[in-house]
Amino acid sequence: MARKIVIVGGGCGGGTAAQFARKTDRTSEITIVEREIYPQYSRCGLPYGISGIIPELTNLIEAPEERLRKSKIDVHLGSTVTKVDAGGRVAHVSKHDGEKLELEYDSLILATGAKAVVPPIKGTVVEGGPSDALKGGVYVLRTIEDAKGIQSLASKGKRAVVIGAGLVGLEVAEALLIRGCKVTVLEYLSNCILAMVDDDMAQMMADALAKEGVKMFTEYEATEILGEDKANCVVANDRKTGEERTFYADVIVFATGQRGETALAKDIGCVTGPTKQITVDDRCETSVKGVYAVGDCTEYPEFITNEPTVSGLGTIAVKMAIVAGVNAAGGDDRLPRGFLQTRATEPFGCQVAAVGPTTAQLEQAGMKPLIGKVRGFTLPDYFPGRKEIYVKVLAHPDNGRILGAQIVGESRVHMRVNAFAAAVQAGMTVHDFSKLETAYCPPAAPTIDVITIACEAVRVKMDRMSAAAAGQRAS
Amino acid sequence: MARKIVIVGGGCGGGTAAQFARKTDRTSEITIVEREIYPQYSRCGLPYGISGIIPELTNLIEAPEERLRKSKIDVHLGSTVTKVDAGGRVAHVSKHDGEKLELEYDSLILATGAKAVVPPIKGTVVEGGPSDALKGGVYVLRTIEDAKGIQSLASKGKRAVVIGAGLVGLEVAEALLIRGCKVTVLEYLSNCILAMVDDDMAQMMADALAKEGVKMFTEYEATEILGEDKANCVVANDRKTGEERTFYADVIVFATGQRGETALAKDIGCVTGPTKQITVDDRCETSVKGVYAVGDCTEYPEFITNEPTVSGLGTIAVKMAIVAGVNAAGGDDRLPRGFLQTRATEPFGCQVAAVGPTTAQLEQAGMKPLIGKVRGFTLPDYFPGRKEIYVKVLAHPDNGRILGAQIVGESRVHMRVNAFAAAVQAGMTVHDFSKLETAYCPPAAPTIDVITIACEAVRVKMDRMSAAAAGQRAS
Numbered sequence: 022m023a024r025k026i027v028i029v030g031g032g033c034g035g036g037t038a039a040q041f042a043r044k045t046d047r048t049s050e051i052t053i054v055e056r057e058i059y060p061q062y063s064r065c066g067l068p069y070g071i072s073g074i075i076p077e078l079t080n081l082i083e084a085p086e087e088r089l090r091k092s093k094i095d096v097h098l099g100s101t102v103t104k105v106d107a108g109g110r111v112a113h114v115s116k117h118d119g120e121k122l123e124l125e126y127d128s129l130i131l132a133t134g135a136k137a138v139v140p141p142i143k144g145t146v147v148e149g150g151p152s153d154a155l156k157g158g159v160y161v162l163r164t165i166e167d168a169k170g171i172q173s174l175a176s177k178g179k180r181a182v183v184i185g186a187g188l189v190g191l192e193v194a195e196a197l198l199i200r201g202c203k204v205t206v207l208e209y210l211s212n213c214i215l216a217m218v219d220d221d222m223a224q225m226m227a228d229a230l231a232k233e234g235v236k237m238f239t240e241y242e243a244t245e246i247l248g249e250d251k252a253n254c255v256v257a258n259d260r261k262t263g264e265e266r267t268f269y270a271d272v273i274v275f276a277t278g279q280r281g282e283t284a285l286a287k288d289i290g291c292v293t294g295p296t297k298q299i300t301v302d303d304r305c306e307t308s309v310k311g312v313y314a315v316g317d318c319t320e321y322p323e324f325i326t327n328e329p330t331v332s333g334l335g336t337i338a339v340k341m342a343i344v345a346g347v348n349a350a351g352g353d354d355r356l357p358r359g360f361l362q363t364r365a366t367e368p369f370g371c372q373v374a375a376v377g378p379t380t381a382q383l384e385q386a387g388m389k390p391l392i393g394k395v396r397g398f399t400l401p402d403y404f405p406g407r408k409e410i411y412v413k414v415l416a417h418p419d420n421g422r423i424l425g426a427q428i429v430g431e432s433r434v435h436m437r438v439n440a441f442a443a444a445v446q447a448g449m450t451v452h453d454f455s456k457l458e459t460a461y462c463p464p465a466a467p468t469i470d471v472i473t474i475a476c477e478a479v480r481v482k483m484d485r486m487s488a489a490a491a492g493q494r495a496s
Numbered sequence: 497m498a499r500k501i502v503i504v505g506g507g508c509g510g511g512t513a514a515q516f517a518r519k520t521d522r523t524s525e526i527t528i529v530e531r532e533i534y535p536q537y538s539r540c541g542l543p544y545g546i547s548g549i550i551p552e553l554t555n556l557i558e559a560p561e562e563r564l565r566k567s568k569i570d571v572h573l574g575s576t577v578t579k580v581d582a583g584g585r586v587a588h589v590s591k592h593d594g595e596k597l598e599l600e601y602d603s604l605i606l607a608t609g610a611k612a613v614v615p616p617i618k619g620t621v622v623e624g625g626p627s628d629a630l631k632g633g634v635y636v637l638r639t640i641e642d643a644k645g646i647q648s649l650a651s652k653g654k655r656a657v658v659i660g661a662g663l664v665g666l667e668v669a670e671a672l673l674i675r676g677c678k679v680t681v682l683e684y685l686s687n688c689i690l691a692m693v694d695d696d697m698a699q700m701m702a703d704a705l706a707k708e709g710v711k712m713f714t715e716y717e718a719t720e721i722l723g724e725d726k727a728n729c730v731v732a733n734d735r736k737t738g739e740e741r742t743f744y745a746d747v748i749v750f751a752t753g754q755r756g757e758t759a760l761a762k763d764i765g766c767v768t769g770p771t772k773q774i775t776v777d778d779r780c781e782t783s784v785k786g787v788y789a790v791g792d793c794t795e796y797p798e799f800i801t802n803e804p805t806v807s808g809l810g811t812i813a814v815k816m817a818i819v820a821g822v823n824a825a826g827g828d829d830r831l832p833r834g835f836l837q838t839r840a841t842e843p844f845g846c847q848v849a850a851v852g853p854t855t856a857q858l859e860q861a862g863m864k865p866l867i868g869k870v871r872g873f874t875l876p877d878y879f880p881g882r883k884e885i886y887v888k889v890l891a892h893p894d895n896g897r898i899l900g901a902q903i904v905g906e907s908r909v910h911m912r913v914n915a916f917a918a919a920v921q922a923g924m925t926v927h928d929f930s931k932l933e934t935a936y937c938p939p940a941a942p943t944i945d946v947i948t949i950a951c952e953a954v955r956v957k958m959d960r961m962s963a964a965a966a967g968q969r970a971s
Contacts, residue, residue, distance in 0.1 A: 033943065066878055066938045074939075080878045336936045339943050356931070363933040365940055374935045403541055403555045435935040436911030439947070440918045442933055447922030456831070458838040458917055460849045460910040461811045463541045464549075465840055468508065468814050472914070 024049040026349050027112045027126040029102045029285060031055030033063065034316035034338040035132035036084045039094045041346030042128075049350050052095040052124055054102050054114050059165055060084050065335050067168045068189075071175065072196035078165050078172075097122070105129065107289045107309055128311050128349035131291070131299065132342065133282035135317035135333065137161030139275045144246030158252035160274045162193055171274060177201030179271040182255045184243045186213035188366045190276030191226070194235055195368035197272070205268055206230065206237040207257050213237060217364055217373060218427040219380045221394070222413055225429045229371035241266075246273065279333060281318035294329045296320045303356045305345035313349050315341035324359030324445065325377050325424050326386035332360055363442045365435045372434035376442045377425025380415060390415035390424055393451065393478030397471030399433045404463050408432045412475040414441070414451065421450040421483055423476070437472050451476040451483070499524040501824050502587045502601040504577045504760060506530030508538065509791035509813040510607035511559045514569045516821030517603075524825050527570040527599055529577050529589050534640055535559050540810050542643045543664075546650065547671035553640050553647075572597070580604065582764045582784055603786050603824035606761050606774065607817065610754035610792035610808065612636030619721030620750070633727035635749045637668050646749060652676030654746040657730045659718050661688035663841045665751030666701070669710055670843035672747070680743055681705065681712040682732050688712060692839055692848060693902040694855045696869070697888055700904045704846035716741075721748065754808060756793035769804045771795045778831045780820035788824050790816035799834030799920065800852050800899050801861035807835060838917045840910045847909035851917045852900025855890060865890035865899055868926065868953030872946030874908045879938050883907045887950040889916070889926065896925040896958055898951070912947050926951035926958070 026042050028035045031053040039051050061084035070078040089096050099117030106113070112129065114122040136153075139145050139161060147156050155161070160171050171193070175181060181197040183190050186208035197204045206213070212223040213230070230237050240260040247254035247267075255268045281298040283291075292308035294300040298320040305313045316338030323330040332338075337360050347354035365374040383390050393414045400407035410430030416423055426441035428434045444454050455477040459470035501517050503510045506528040514526050536559035545553040564571050574592030581588070587604065589597040611628075614620050614636060622631050630636070635646050646668070650656060656672040658665050661683035672679045681688070687698040688705070705712050715735040722729035722742075730743045756773040758766075767783035769775040773795040780788045791813030798805040807813075812835050822829035840849040858865050868889045875882035885905030891898055901916035903909045919929050930952040934945035 365935040440914035460840040
């Protein structure tokens, strides 16, 4: 009898899992149940749909229904899994038209994703309405519908306030700027993108915002949204001075993080971990046999610290989905022992890429890295068009093992971080990496690449430290 | 007493060695003896000086004399080391003005580089003249003077013939095309750049040449240069048919390889190896104690095959120079156990990068690699401006270890190869690499990068092979 696989959620996690289940077992019956009305699309692409760089938001759809049909993958859009009978292996589905389905399964894959989180402050929702119905003019960015809403208000000359200066916040801010808005960004912490890179590296992004005319207020806490039917003001508090300030806004976007959709998993009895997300093993299986989970609703060890971590990255969702899809269909695939969290963004002409924990994240895990930070150039000195590029490498103080790296610059940043990703995964030391033969030709890169020079800087520090230690022993 | 270091050759090898010797020992006396009249400049930059992308050839000078003086590095330009007394550790120098010097040394670094090789065919040199005095209109590209000569003849509408379609040949061909010449390239082998990549990957470069209007004739052997005082014709033989063909030319450039300058080294008694270049150990020391050698005049094991190899790459010359400079000054630095030969070029809008041996080179060393080759895109499907990119990975059939990789495309090629360089150096397998978290954001790269998909392709092959083998055992 054909194996039955039910997938809850048809985003990049669910969609990819379906594809790889199909590749693994051509005869299995695969069904996706998706709450939204669109088949798999790229959430990461939404800011570029808002700005118009991608002409239509629906261009972001990556797996149109006919492609799914061709792979014999059933999909129920606008439908919800209301309940799962884990013992009997049946998923109860409520379709958009009210029809109820009972889907038997051998394997269940939870790709339920996450929900954008709005801080519990006054005025974000319609008074007396449902708790997640945001007031007119107030948005998050998670879905095509969210993006449409933001687009409808973000025209030339309008004032936009983005709350949260992480990766999503800045990409939305850039989209709003491209649409001609006057953009203000409020950030609770001391700088933007501190989950991606250290403060000193983040400063280059802050400078890029300033250069592009985007006002960023750091250490500001939004305390209230004003406006009756439609929001028109953000009230925020300067955390340094306690002073209150009011920001007029035609459109307000909260980019204040997300929380995994774990209700169904908990219902089934899947164990959640310290981050309150679903715990999975290296086969992407939850604590309930036959039930897999992938992406934003899960936690998995970070590679260096081994701490359970929620990634929120599309790359990781896809990698988990491949493993879950293969295993759900009877194959055998494994995740690496931890995730590197390789991440990248490039709003405002400032490219940022990083891998591994930041210094703060390492220190929180009780590790104090040695740091090599250098300024270099993308091309040889004599070649026209070279750009500054900054590289920071974090290494283990005892053995020089590369723990993470951060790169910021105007161009040629992102692919450079992939070499560090390989190095972290393979356990390379700064000693090895400082000798790495990088690609060189005058129009593409300098003879000695800045990524190796940053490692050399750590190596020199280590040599000095061991010389000093030897000196102390001798005296 | 201050340590005395004499460096023969002031190119990127000699210049870099001097710098790192200075860093290692602030009190040493460092002297460079350079045959040419220019201080250290970038030979790799010469084609961009010819084309005019770099406005002046002298812009290529990387270590102007005042910078050397600031580092207290003596340099004698236009000067030759005529003889070395290795027992007494004295180098005899003949300066450009006829003055003779005797330079004592503790360490001697040979950075004598290489000489462009012209095949021994009729008509390349002036009859009755010295054997290395090329006829008017005939050039090689090794020095600023060579570049000036080519530039002087390469104006709009002139016919140029480049002999040799390796990296240098194609970069010169592009420069000539940019200057408005009609360019023909003759290649002895079956395709261009076969020392860089496999034939199938090279074909994309061949297509780029054709698209730009450069005529390439493969399997053609130049047999004679015609013209009395000035060359005006290349006679060549079609190696497939034996047919002879004549190519009119206003300017002829031989890009047919190079041979290390080892005469002085042999004089001193330095052992040379199977490639006839100077053998060095991992400290860059020759068989003669206190005598180091770096760059194009040396050979060193290739990382995968362990075969002694001449690189000709600037990156490797520089890496050797760092090690030689440090050790010559009393420090302790080591080369890796072999060189990866990471290499890159991008003429005619076709970017090529590779690391490790080609398939032919592996087969010659008795290894038959498993191959994963995929076509992908630089950006997500929905993002405007994405370009095709081809990745080929060579892996060990027994264990999946990555032996080499080749990438060709219109953009974002070079930095992608650095991840493979790290992987080869660290001994990563296609299994590990296929799970690598690469940098992703929509304007920069797709969720699953083509570099990992190529490894996945090998992994799938290996799984099939072991399944087939298991099947055979079972039957």
